[in-house]
Amino acid sequence: MAENSIPESAFPRVVIVGGGFGGIELAKRLKKQDVQVLMLDRHNYHTFQPLLYQVATGGLEADSIAFPLRKIFKGYPNFTFRITEVLRVDPQLKTLETTIGDIKYDYLVIATGSDTNFFGQKKMEHFTMSMKTIPEALNLRSMILQNLEEALISSDPDAKDSLMNFVVVGGGPTGVELSGALAELKKHVLPKDYPELNIDNMDIYLIEGSAAILGGMSPQASKKAKDFLEEMGVIVLTDLLVESYDGAVIKLSNGRSILTKNVLWSAGVKGCVLEGIPKESITKGNRILVDPYNKVKDLENIFAIGDVAAMITEKYPNGHPGVAPAAIQQGEVLAQNFLRMIKNQQPKPFIYNDKGSMATVGRNKAVVDIGKIRFQGVFAWFVWMFVHLMSLVGFRNKVVTFVNWVWSYFSYDRGIRLIIRPFSRESMTEDITVK
Amino acid sequence: MAENSIPESAFPRVVIVGGGFGGIELAKRLKKQDVQVLMLDRHNYHTFQPLLYQVATGGLEADSIAFPLRKIFKGYPNFTFRITEVLRVDPQLKTLETTIGDIKYDYLVIATGSDTNFFGQKKMEHFTMSMKTIPEALNLRSMILQNLEEALISSDPDAKDSLMNFVVVGGGPTGVELSGALAELKKHVLPKDYPELNIDNMDIYLIEGSAAILGGMSPQASKKAKDFLEEMGVIVLTDLLVESYDGAVIKLSNGRSILTKNVLWSAGVKGCVLEGIPKESITKGNRILVDPYNKVKDLENIFAIGDVAAMITEKYPNGHPGVAPAAIQQGEVLAQNFLRMIKNQQPKPFIYNDKGSMATVGRNKAVVDIGKIRFQGVFAWFVWMFVHLMSLVGFRNKVVTFVNWVWSYFSYDRGIRLIIRPFSRESMTEDITVK
Numbered sequence: 106m107a108e109n110s111i112p113e114s115a116f117p118r119v120v121i122v123g124g125g126f127g128g129i130e131l132a133k134r135l136k137k138q139d140v141q142v143l144m145l146d147r148h149n150y151h152t153f154q155p156l157l158y159q160v161a162t163g164g165l166e167a168d169s170i171a172f173p174l175r176k177i178f179k180g181y182p183n184f185t186f187r188i189t190e191v192l193r194v195d196p197q198l199k200t201l202e203t204t205i206g207d208i209k210y211d212y213l214v215i216a217t218g219s220d221t222n223f224f225g226q227k228k229m230e231h232f233t234m235s236m237k238t239i240p241e242a243l244n245l246r247s248m249i250l251q252n253l254e255e256a257l258i259s260s261d262p263d264a265k266d267s268l269m270n271f272v273v274v275g276g277g278p279t280g281v282e283l284s285g286a287l288a289e290l291k292k293h294v295l296p297k298d299y300p301e302l303n304i305d306n307m308d309i310y311l312i313e314g315s316a317a318i319l320g321g322m323s324p325q326a327s328k329k330a331k332d333f334l335e336e337m338g339v340i341v342l343t344d345l346l347v348e349s350y351d352g353a354v355i356k357l358s359n360g361r362s363i364l365t366k367n368v369l370w371s372a373g374v375k376g377c378v379l380e381g382i383p384k385e386s387i388t389k390g391n392r393i394l395v396d397p398y399n400k401v402k403d404l405e406n407i408f409a410i411g412d413v414a415a416m417i418t419e420k421y422p423n424g425h426p427g428v429a430p431a432a433i434q435q436g437e438v439l440a441q442n443f444l445r446m447i448k449n450q451q452p453k454p455f456i457y458n459d460k461g462s463m464a465t466v467g468r469n470k471a472v473v474d475i476g477k478i479r480f481q482g483v484f485a486w487f488v489w490m491f492v493h494l495m496s497l498v499g500f501r502n503k504v505v506t507f508v509n510w511v512w513s514y515f516s517y518d519r520g521i522r523l524i525i526r527p528f529s530r531e532s533m534t535e536d537i538t539v540k
Numbered sequence: 541m542a543e544n545s546i547p548e549s550a551f552p553r554v555v556i557v558g559g560g561f562g563g564i565e566l567a568k569r570l571k572k573q574d575v576q577v578l579m580l581d582r583h584n585y586h587t588f589q590p591l592l593y594q595v596a597t598g599g600l601e602a603d604s605i606a607f608p609l610r611k612i613f614k615g616y617p618n619f620t621f622r623i624t625e626v627l628r629v630d631p632q633l634k635t636l637e638t639t640i641g642d643i644k645y646d647y648l649v650i651a652t653g654s655d656t657n658f659f660g661q662k663k664m665e666h667f668t669m670s671m672k673t674i675p676e677a678l679n680l681r682s683m684i685l686q687n688l689e690e691a692l693i694s695s696d697p698d699a700k701d702s703l704m705n706f707v708v709v710g711g712g713p714t715g716v717e718l719s720g721a722l723a724e725l726k727k728h729v730l731p732k733d734y735p736e737l738n739i740d741n742m743d744i745y746l747i748e749g750s751a752a753i754l755g756g757m758s759p760q761a762s763k764k765a766k767d768f769l770e771e772m773g774v775i776v777l778t779d780l781l782v783e784s785y786d787g788a789v790i791k792l793s794n795g796r797s798i799l800t801k802n803v804l805w806s807a808g809v810k811g812c813v814l815e816g817i818p819k820e821s822i823t824k825g826n827r828i829l830v831d832p833y834n835k836v837k838d839l840e841n842i843f844a845i846g847d848v849a850a851m852i853t854e855k856y857p858n859g860h861p862g863v864a865p866a867a868i869q870q871g872e873v874l875a876q877n878f879l880r881m882i883k884n885q886q887p888k889p890f891i892y893n894d895k896g897s898m899a900t901v902g903r904n905k906a907v908v909d910i911g912k913i914r915f916q917g918v919f920a921w922f923v924w925m926f927v928h929l930m931s932l933v934g935f936r937n938k939v940v941t942f943v944n945w946v947w948s949y950f951s952y953d954r955g956i957r958l959i960i961r962p963f964s965r966e967s968m969t970e971d972i973t974v975k
Contacts, residue, residue: 166601175733
């Protein structure tokens with residue numbers, strides 16, 4: 106294939122679409138095995154999504170939570186990488202249509218993860234900010250700072266308020282971590298940066314549709330997270346839905362409306378399904394139905410792992426949670442199963458080992474559930490930091506992130522408040538995909 | 541003024557245009573003095589330009605060499621900052637036209653620095669890359685990596701070569717440091733990242749119009765820098781001019797032409813003069829003529845410092861060199877003179893204290909001139925690193941940069957090889973200015 110000059114190989118070709126947690130684990134486990142591994146991604150780097158909110162709020166450099174994919178697989182003889190957008194899969198021809206031409210596969214693994222779910226509300230999609238990629242996080246950082254600069258020069262009090270108010274929609278881990286980080290910016294950073302602004306006028310709302318935030322965690326965790334946020338001055342509203350947002354006023358289901366230019370949407374995700382996957386194989390949340398071996402329903406030689414895959418089990422009737430450990434474990438088991446299949450051995454079914462879940466609210470404030478063990482506060486916060494630091498890819502990233510965290514801890518500062526690329530709605534879409 | 545709501549003050553207002561080395565030093569020296577200081581800049585951060593080439597070549601995060609201006613002046617009671625583009629100065633009305641409305645001044649200080657000089661060659665400006673701002677450095681980083689990815693999938697050998705060849709035009713410190721960094725990428729990083737490419741086919745040229753590179757330094761320094769570069773595999777061509785470049789082929793004055801998609805232009809700078817400065821006050825290099833007190837020729841209450849200012853003296857018939865120390869020293873003296881003027885005392889003339897100059901070529905390879913003392917090599921390299929580390933604004937930046945340098949030194953790696961914002965010529969201009 107001239108367009109993409111992918112090396113020929115005597116071994117069966119495993120094409121992995123997506124360099125997230127699942128795709129990376131799978132490719133690592135296939136090192137030096139009798140398969141040709143071809144990874145495709147829109148970006149040339151792996152993104153550590155759990156820390157995107159720190160990039161958006163000036164706590165970390167984008168480069169600290171991303172890692173070049175080529176570097177991860179340096180010295181893998183049977184590994185090839187290409188930057189490309191996959192347009193379509195043709196299960197009959199076992200071919201992918203991509204922006205760099207057609208690519209044949211023997212086994213296809215869809216590890217494309219998930220994207221923000223606006224539930225079809227186009228206006229929300231246009232006017233709110235979401236945060237699933239590094240360019241999106243950088244756009245959010247720029248927008249927050251640009252709106253504060255604009256508030257400074259605006260003489261209309263309403264306009265000032267709407268530029269300074271923040272509404273975070275969705276009380277999952279991302280929403281909790283974002284609103285907590287904004288509260289810390291408000292408390293420790295902005296009054297010094299903007300002495301001319303009356304920062305007390307800044308309101309930070311967290312809006313959750315269900316009865317409690319962090320619904321996926323224990324009642325203790327979700328209760329404590331709410332207390333932490335309220336201590337920090339975040340207005341937490343539950344059992345509320347967003348009715349509409351026009352870029353200036355957000356209307357809630359209880360009739361209340363808030364003036365704000367800053368609406369952060371973290372209310373849901375949907376699987377990034379490839380064109381060509383029959384809709385019979387897709388279930389709610391736009392996830393791909395897979396059997397206990399991560400094979401896609403009704404399709405041969407096509408597998409899905411991680412956020413995009415829904416493996417329905419008794420314990421997980423809606424599939425496994427869309428978290429890194431589930432993706433990593435599925436990548437690991439699928440790699441073993443490929444090697445079994447090649448040797449004509451029986452594959453083994455996937456069983457999820459839930460190591461627990463955690464979320465951080467702010468300085469010395471986090472919540473952790475590990476099985477029946479639940480704890481919150483300072484120790485939970487250190488556990489959260491340790492786990493996330495260790496999960497970062499690359500020693501350099503670990504050290505730089507550690508330095509930044511130690512620095513922030515003692516200085517109460519979030520130093521990376523730079524508008525390096527001004528945000529504009531027009532440039533947004535172009536920003537977030539590699540053409 | 542409603543548009544920019546700049547606080548009123550009983551003190552005379554000093555408006556500083558530009559948050560570079562000179563502007564920052566001046567504003568710092570006026571802390572708590574009987575003046576109102578208003579700083580204007582297109583960006584909300586200070587850029588440490590001497591290290592831009594490391595951002596462009598994956599050695600440092602952009603955030604490590606930039607620092608938020610508001611943070612520098614935290615706790616300055618008489619300091620105000622605004623992000624804006626200055627459109628015009630009206631010396632009669634003592635007013636600046638800006639994108640956030642008109643701004644009055646009592647004293648105006650033009651500290652706008654310099655920009656890339658293409659000497660009117662529009663094609664050069666369109667097809668080559670320059671590197672005076674952080675967005676430009678990030679664009680350069682993305683372009684280099686994107687072209688390598690493209691070389692990978694291209695089947696035409698000529699196209700492959702042109703995507704892998706680099707031509708750096710201009711043998712000043714920037715050109716020397718850039719071509720040196722590219723040579724290290726070629727040697728230590730790219731063969732591992734792109735095993736499919738024949739990296740030996742990559743040619744790196746440094747083209748200088750005069751007889752020697754680093755013309756501003758001692759003959760020893762310029763000779764040694766050339767030796768270093770050639771050791772590292774850079775093809776150094778002197779006494780050569782660029783005749784033309786059409787985005788594919790660069791033609792040199794000796795008739796030679798090189799196939800390349802990567803032309804880096806560092807062949808000259810010009811002062812960023814504000815509209816409204818009479819052309820009688822402007823001299824060659826588009827610099828503003830100033831007297832020994834940095835007052836602009838023929839104008840009252842308007843001053844210029846740093847790269848944009850040309851103070852003609854016997855020792856410096858073309859004005860002082862466009863380097864940070866000159867800008868800093870002028871900012872310092874001008875601050876003292878403002879305080880004198882306010883007290884109706886005589887200002888004192890500026891005398892430049894040349895602390896010497898240095899340039900780095902690569903690992904263990906730098907050249908240093910301090911007065912009559914000249915040395916090159918490992919020690920010079922450590923001196924270069926120490927001086928630059930100490931000059932970085934902010935403790936966090938110093939530490940993070942130090943970590944990155946130590947890491948690179950032992951790993952021979954430049955880890956920050958991320959295409960975070962794909963480069964496209966169309967999006968370029970929008971990228972590099974705050975609207």
